Amino acid sequence: MNDVAAAAVPTPAQEMTTLLSGLGASRDRDDFGRLFAFYAPRVKAYLMRQGTEATVAEELAQEAMLMVWQKAALFDASKASASTWIFTIVRNLRIDALRRHRPAFDPTDPMFIPDAPPSPDYESEYAEMQDRIRAAMSELPGEQATVIRLAFFEDKPHSEIAAQLALPLGTVKSRLRLALRRMASVLEIAT
Amino acid sequence: MIQRHPHDDLLLSYAAGSLDEGSSLIVATHLTFCAKCRMDVLVAETVGGALLDAIAPVEMGDAADVMDRLDEPAAVPSRATKETGFPRTLDPYLPDTTVAWRWFGPGLHYAELLKKGGTKVGLLRCAPGAEVPLHSHRGEELTLVLAGNYHDGESNFSYGDVQCADDTLQHRPVAHADIGCTVLIMNKGNLRPKSVVARLFVRILGM
Numbered sequence: 001m002n003d004v005a006a007a008a009v010p011t012p013a014q015e016m017t018t019l020l021s022g023l024g025a026s027r028d029r030d031d032f033g034r035l036f037a038f039y040a041p042r043v044k045a046y047l048m049r050q051g052t053e054a055t056v057a058e059e060l061a062q063e064a065m066l067m068v069w070q071k072a073a074l075f076d077a078s079k080a081s082a083s084t085w086i087f088t089i090v091r092n093l094r095i096d097a098l099r100r101h102r103p104a105f106d107p108t109d110p111m112f113i114p115d116a117p118p119s120p121d122y123e124s125e126y127a128e129m130q131d132r133i134r135a136a137m138s139e140l141p142g143e144q145a146t147v148i149r150l151a152f153f154e155d156k157p158h159s160e161i162a163a164q165l166a167l168p169l170g171t172v173k174s175r176l177r178l179a180l181r182r183m184a185s186v187l188e189i190a191t
Numbered sequence: 192m193i194q195r196h197p198h199d200d201l202l203l204s205y206a207a208g209s210l211d212e213g214s215s216l217i218v219a220t221h222l223t224f225c226a227k228c229r230m231d232v233l234v235a236e237t238v239g240g241a242l243l244d245a246i247a248p249v250e251m252g253d254a255a256d257v258m259d260r261l262d263e264p265a266a267v268p269s270r271a272t273k274e275t276g277f278p279r280t281l282d283p284y285l286p287d288t289t290v291a292w293r294w295f296g297p298g299l300h301y302a303e304l305l306k307k308g309g310t311k312v313g314l315l316r317c318a319p320g321a322e323v324p325l326h327s328h329r330g331e332e333l334t335l336v337l338a339g340n341y342h343d344g345e346s347n348f349s350y351g352d353v354q355c356a357d358d359t360l361q362h363r364p365v366a367h368a369d370i371g372c373t374v375l376i377m378n379k380g381n382l383r384p385k386s387v388v389a390r391l392f393v394r395i396l397g398m
């Protein structure tokens with residue numbers, strides 16, 4: 001099984017989401033210890049997979065977990081799972097560490113246009129959404145799963161991914177587009 | 192109602208964290224306006240989360256060092272906002288006071304926000320009916336409408352819309368006849384002008 005399909009299988013991560021949801025209020029160090037034990041070795045592995053050297057990856061993993069503790073009160077399980085939320089923290093921390101910039105929108109911007117109220121034919125509960133997205137991930141054709149994996153792990157422009165796979169750039173882009181479309185479309189509830 | 196969105200491969204790379212700064216600035220500004228694309232980015236981040244929890248864990252020191260630091264005060268990011276009339280995503284790239292527009296062509300003014308590697312991002316303000324000379328692209332070009340609208344001979348682009356152009360597209364955008372337009376524009380590589388006037392234009396633009 002390739003790792004994109006493997007990632008689709010539910011894991012103890014669901015339990016971690018429950019732990020993290022309570023952490024902002026409880027400030028329970030034992031709960032934090034359990035989150036650390038689960039995520040820190042994975043965050044480090046993820047960073048190493050992206051080419052970060054082991055000692056740097058370890059330090060970044062520690063920083064990421066400290067941020068998890070500091071920002072726990074902001075975590076909202078109706079909008080993300082623990083894994084998704086921690087993924088975004090790690091992504092941003094790594095970009096900062098590389099002295100790069102990743103502009104992000106500001107929901108308090110006066111020009112921000114909020115979401116429309118959830119439509120009844122569109123999935124709005126994150127836990128349910130996540131199950132559907134994972135199911136769709138497991139069913140991606142191999143060639144789409146490959147470009148998805150490279151997009152997340154290789155930190156390269158699409159042109160370099162295309163060169164690595166000896167494919168035209170347009171093919172790589174269209175596989176990425178098809179993969180995201182397929183995963184996003186499962187959130188629309190068939191009527 | 193936004194009709195034209197950044198291509199999904201851009202949203203995916205933005206979520207993965209591998210998209211370059213210039214393209215990310217266009218995407219992030221569009222996300223300020225577009226709930227649909229925010230949802231697509233969340234889907235892609237969910238993929239990132241799933242890959243994170245499925246990865247084989249590696250040997251990691253224990254939590255003691257971090258546990259010792261839990262009482263440290265968290266660093267509060269300073270986020271001084273500016274009153275520029277533009278989305279806040281542009282704040283870090285804009286001067287504190289007024290935008291320094293420079294003329295570059297009949298009815299056109301440009302203010303550069305970012306220049307890095309072969310990528311440039313800037314604001315282009317087009318007077319009513321102003322025309323950007325016919326050009327094609329060596330690299331990618333992303334255009335986000337911030338005010339007014341324009342027509343490129345095929346489609347109309349209005350507030351919040353993003354046009355993605357690559358080296359196959361040749362276009363000659365024309366600003367709306369009554370209200371003109373202001374766009375955030377990112378391009379990589381050099382524009383390929385199609386006429387003498389356009390070559391002059393490109394030289395003035397320094398593109």
Ligand SMILES: [Zn+2]
Binds near residue numbers: 193195226228229
């Ligand atoms: Zn959009």
